[in-house]
Amino acid sequence: CKAITPGIDYSLYLVTGRELLPEGITYIESLKQAIEGGVTVVQVREKKADTGEFLQIARESKELCDQHNIPLIVNDRIDIALAIRATGVHLGQTDMPVAVARSLLPPDTIIGVSCNTPEQVEKAVQDGADYVGLGAVYGTQTKDVSGKIIGPRKVGLRLEKLDGTNVKSVVIGGIKTSNVLRTLHVSVSTSGRTVDGVAVVSDIVASKTPRESARTLASLVKAFKLASSAPALARPFSRQLSDSLLHDAAALLDVVRKHSPLIHQITNTVVTNQSANATLALGASPIMATSPYEMEDLQKATGALLINFGTITDKEGMLQAGKFANLNKKPVVFDPVGVGATAYRRSTASELLNTWQASIIKGNAAEIGALADSVEVQAKGVDSGGSFKDPAAVIRQLARKERCVVVLSGVVDYITNGEDVVALHNGHPLLGQITGSGCMLGTAVATFAAAERLRTLESEGKGADEEGKLVSGDMLVAAVGGVLALTVASELAAAREDVKGSGTFLPALIDELGKLTPEVIASRAKAEVFSP
Ligand code: 3NM
Ligand code: MG
Numbered sequence: 001c002k003a004i005t006p007g008i009d010y011s012l013y014l015v016t017g018r019e020l021l022p023e024g025i026t027y028i029e030s031l032k033q034a035i036e037g038g039v040t041v042v043q044v045r046e047k048k049a050d051t052g053e054f055l056q057i058a059r060e061s062k063e064l065c066d067q068h069n070i071p072l073i074v075n076d077r078i079d080i081a082l083a084i085r086a087t088g089v090h091l092g093q094t095d096m097p098v099a100v101a102r103s104l105l106p107p108d109t110i111i112g113v114s115c116n117t118p119e120q121v122e123k124a125v126q127d128g129a130d131y132v133g134l135g136a137v138y139g140t141q142t143k144d145v146s147g148k149i150i151g152p153r154k155v156g157l158r159l160e161k162l163d164g165t166n167v168k169s170v171v172i173g174g175i176k177t178s179n180v181l182r183t184l185h186v187s188v189s190t191s192g193r194t195v196d197g198v199a200v201v202s203d204i205v206a207s208k209t210p211r212e213s214a215r216t217l218a219s220l221v222k223a224f225k226l227a228s229s230a231p232a233l234a235r236p237f238s239r240q241l242s243d244s245l246l247h248d249a250a251a252l253l254d255v256v257r258k259h260s261p262l263i264h265q266i267t268n269t270v271v272t273n274q275s276a277n278a279t280l281a282l283g284a285s286p287i288m289a290t291s292p293y294e295m296e297d298l299q300k301a302t303g304a305l306l307i308n309f310g311t312i313t314d315k316e317g318m319l320q321a322g323k324f325a326n327l328n329k330k331p332v333v334f335d336p337v338g339v340g341a342t343a344y345r346r347s348t349a350s351e352l353l354n355t356w357q358a359s360i361i362k363g364n365a366a367e368i369g370a371l372a373d374s375v376e377v378q379a380k381g382v383d384s385g386g387s388f389k390d391p392a393a394v395i396r397q398l399a400r401k402e403r404c405v406v407v408l409s410g411v412v413d414y415i416t417n418g419e420d421v422v423a424l425h426n427g428h429p430l431l432g433q434i435t436g437s438g439c440m441l442g443t444a445v446a447t448f449a450a451a452e453r454l455r456t457l458e459s460e461g462k463g464a465d466e467e468g469k470l471v472s473g474d475m476l477v478a479a480v481g482g483v484l485a486l487t488v489a490s491e492l493a494a495a496r497e498d499v500k501g502s503g504t505f506l507p508a509l510i511d512e513l514g515k516l517t518p519e520v521i522a523s524r525a526k527a528e529v530f531s532p
Helices: 027-037 051-067 078-084 098-104 118-127 152-162 180-186 210-229 244-259 272-282 292-301 315-327 343-355 365-371 391-402 429-433 437-460 462-466 475-494 502-515 518-524
Strands: 012-015 041-044 072-075 088-091 110-115 131-134 168-172 197-200 262-266 285-287 304-308 332-335 360-363 405-408 413-416 421-424 527-530
Touching: 012 027, 012 168, 012 210, 027 041, 027 051, 027 210, 041 051, 051 072, 051 078, 072 078, 078 088, 078 098, 088 098, 098 110, 098 118, 110 118, 118 131, 118 152, 131 152, 152 168, 152 180, 152 343, 152 391, 180 197, 180 210, 197 210, 244 437, 244 475, 244 518, 244 527, 262 272, 262 292, 262 315, 262 437, 272 285, 272 437, 272 502, 292 315, 304 315, 304 437, 315 332, 315 343, 332 437, 360 365, 360 437, 360 475, 365 391, 365 405, 391 405, 391 413, 391 421, 405 475, 413 475, 421 475, 429 475, 429 502, 437 462, 437 475, 475 502, 475 518
Parallel strands: 012 041, 012 197, 041 072, 072 088, 088 110, 110 131, 131 168, 168 197, 262 285, 262 304, 304 332, 332 360, 360 405
Antiparallel strands: 405 413, 413 421, 421 527
């Protein structure tokens, strides 16, 4: 019979690594600073030390942790855990089995298990583990994790195995202040279960200022937990939908014109000029930079980022841009042009989505089908075409999988946050007869996403950006606004007497984007809302 274990706060789980310490700081000094910075649990991990040395280090660590009331966990070694009366042990897949460890240790000892696959999580639960370490989420220099990198988007599949249990979880492997919020955001099971904390070695231990590193990490984890436990997020994706949705979405056009946000677009060579002109017509400022070396600076100044990988010539720029957009809490719109068409496009989309978090993914049926792994729609080059029997179900599933808003463009455009689905019936067949109308749709959505973030900061104060969310604002509203702007403008352009075909339609469309008002958008919008 297992005693009730004292509750451990797994928020910031430090795993030690003496070999990573920078010059001029001792192991104990670094550990002390880390604890002062906000580490909530410590694991002593010694892969090279002899028993005597390990025992000595563990003892000193235990003394320090006791002074600060921080639980101490020993990696691998049951004997050392017993000797120092550690709070717990952490076991790898090739270490002592959980049942044997349990039989040797005092009844209230915490046992954690490193798990790489969903099956290993399942087994750890059956064996009676108290918590699991899920990794490696990213590549890391700290441990050989070759062939074992999960990627942040697959953590949720492991968390599912904890449903219905009280087993806790931490993610590990390459987690740093720069990716922790994104990692937490995406690490969620279909039932909405998130991780209990992050485990970190090098970001704290290799730091010359471990106190500050721990403080930053701890505050990000805390902010995330606060934001995701807020009542509005009880159903993580849901928004009360009402008539005000269309009004709110259309009203963003005024915000665009008031602030003229910089819309950074890495897009394909076919449409660069046209997308830039559409951005200007809406009232925002386009910047079409592609060099990876300026992304850090650029993402501080932008309103939103659009990544359209139509010609995938700037992959490094796309990777860097998205990473820094996440870091600066700017919306990221991803337009995976023709993603199903080639293996290279599929693997690149996966690499991009593993590196940064998209706020909105926009694609046609073939593209969305490919990302959703749907067999229903086979990609046929980059042209749109094909349709789903149940589009709402496909995009809902993709939105939950990728933890973002999904826009499915077509004769009817469908938009979802993973719960509610909005179907928009605006648009004109001429949109299908010019090149780059889908790309302009992405541009419009990115422009409205920038406006939605600015609107939120205006109404809630700049502090909204400090919260544990990746992006301030409701990206569902932004996507609805962007789609309506382009499709309503297309109707107005097509109705003009001077428009005789696709050649005259394109400049007319740019003109109509420029003349658009929120009132016109709201009055012409033909929308349906399906809530589950
Ligand atoms: N375990 P850093 S990855 C100790 O995948 C450890 O189980 C891993 O170090 C696993 O925070 C890892 O420096 C190293 O990347 C994590
Ligand atoms: Mg081990």
